[in-house]
Amino acid sequence: MTDTSELFSDKADLYAQSRPNYPDVLFAFIKSLTNTHNTAWDCATGNGQAAIGLAQIFDNVFATDISNVQISNHLDIENVTFSVSPAEHTEFADNMFDLVNVAQALHWFDFEKFWPEVRRVLKPGGAFITYGYDWFDGDPEINALIERKVKAVVAPYWAPQNQLLINGYRDVEFPFEYIDAPKIKLTLDWNLAQMMNYLHTWSATRRCMNDIGSAFFEDAQADIRKAWGDPLDVKTFTSSLVIIAGHPDRS
Numbered sequence: 083m084t085d086t087s088e089l090f091s092d093k094a095d096l097y098a099q100s101r102p103n104y105p106d107v108l109f110a111f112i113k114s115l116t117n118t119h120n121t122a123w124d125c126a127t128g129n130g131q132a133a134i135g136l137a138q139i140f141d142n143v144f145a146t147d148i149s150n151v152q153i154s155n156h157l158d159i160e161n162v163t164f165s166v167s168p169a170e171h172t173e174f175a176d177n178m179f180d181l182v183n184v185a186q187a188l189h190w191f192d193f194e195k196f197w198p199e200v201r202r203v204l205k206p207g208g209a210f211i212t213y214g215y216d217w218f219d220g221d222p223e224i225n226a227l228i229e230r231k232v233k234a235v236v237a238p239y240w241a242p243q244n245q246l247l248i249n250g251y252r253d254v255e256f257p258f259e260y261i262d263a264p265k266i267k268l269t270l271d272w273n274l275a276q277m278m279n280y281l282h283t284w285s286a287t288r289r290c291m292n293d294i295g296s297a298f299f300e301d302a303q304a305d306i307r308k309a310w311g312d313p314l315d316v317k318t319f320t321s322s323l324v325i326i327a328g329h330p331d332r333s
Contacts, residue, residue: 102131102215102268102270103131103134103135104131104132104135104185104213104268104323105266105268105269106135107264107266108213108266108323108325109135109136109138109139111263111264111266111325111327112135112136112139112181112183112211113139115181115209115261115327116180116181116207116208116209117207118180118205119139119140119141119180120140120141120142120180121140121141121142121143121144121179121180121181122139122140122142122143122144122179122180122181122182122183123143123144123145123172123174123178123179123181123182123183123203124136124146124162124183124185125146125182125183125184125187126146126147126148126169126184126185126186126187126188126190126191127146127147127156127164127185128147128149128152128185128186128187129152129155129156129157130145130156130157130159130162130164131157131185132183132185133145133157133159133162134159136162136181136183137159137160137161137162140161140180141161142161142163143159143161143162143163144162144163144174144179145162145164145165146164146165146166146167146169147164147166147167148166148168149166150166153165153166169184169187169190169191169192169196169199170191170192170195170196170199171195171199172199172203174203175203176202176203177203177204177205178203178204178205179203179204179205180204180205180208180209181204181208181209181210181211182203182204182208182209182210183211184210184211184212184213185212185213185214186213186214186215186247187214188214188246188247188251188254189214189243189244189245189246189247189251190243193254193255197257197330201257201330201331204330204331206331207331208329208330208331209261209327209329210258210327210328210329210330211325211326211327212251212325212326212327213323213324213325213326214247214251214323214324215268215321215322215323215324216247216248216321216322216324217233217321218268218270218280218319218320219319219320219321220277220317220318220319221309221317223309224306224309224310224317227302227305227306227309228281228302228306231298231301231302231305231306232281232287232298232299232302235290235298235302236284236286236287236289236290237286239285239286239287239289239290239293240285240286241285241286244285244286247324250324251324251326256326256328257330258328258329258330258331259328259329260326260327260328261327261328261329263325263326263327265322266322266323266325267320267322267323268321268322269318269319269320270318270319271316271317271318271319272316272319273313273314273316273317274303274306274307274310274313274315277306277317277319278303278306281299282299287299
């Protein structure tokens with residue numbers, strides 16, 4: 083089984099700098115999921131990208147991650163308490179949360195242990211939501227270079243869990259009554275360095291570098307820079323969010 087604590091401790095500083103925040107429309111939907119907005123658990127928070135929006139809705143947000151290094155690089159958010167904890171076993175009290183939130187991480191969990199933990203910590207009537215993104219599309223020429231020079235090279239290094247998200251979580255059995263979710267796109271404006279930093283945070287990229295070195299990535303960056311033009315120019319990239327939400331106590 084993949085050791086996610088090690089996987090996401092590597093390059094945690096780049097993760098904090100380049101992983102996207104989420105749009106306001108997503109958090110408007112999240113707010114609609116519960117009648118009360120006292121407490122939320124942001125499970126597998128990473129550096130706290132989703133916790134930023136949750137903190138605007140809930141009085142108190144408890145954000146956990148299995149990686150101590152990720153937590154050490156967390157964003158500074160006033161009403162968010164960060165701590166190190168696995169998703170499947172926490173020290174939270176029973177019936178503590180109005181919402182359990184998982185952003186870009188569900189595919190790493192042990193579902194047989196995680197779902198009972200969600201049920202245990204949620205209040206009656208509480209809601210669960212998970213969401214994630216796959217590839218970002220931008221300029222067609224740059225897309226093609228990323229496909230050929232990065233994605234094709236690192237493809238053998240993706241962990242099996244990543245395929246769950248790539249497949250839109252269709253192969254995950256969710257133990258709750260579904261709530262219809264809106265279609266939301268994630269839109270990012272990146273300069274060249276920001277986009278390359280994002281590609282560097284991929285777990286497959288880092289595994290590939292550990293195996294064969296970084297020359298392929300440096301070569302890709304050189305070719306992408308030629309297509310990009312001025313590296314400080316900002317280009318727009320988009321990705322559709324996979325969003326699944328529901329009420330576990332109504333399953």
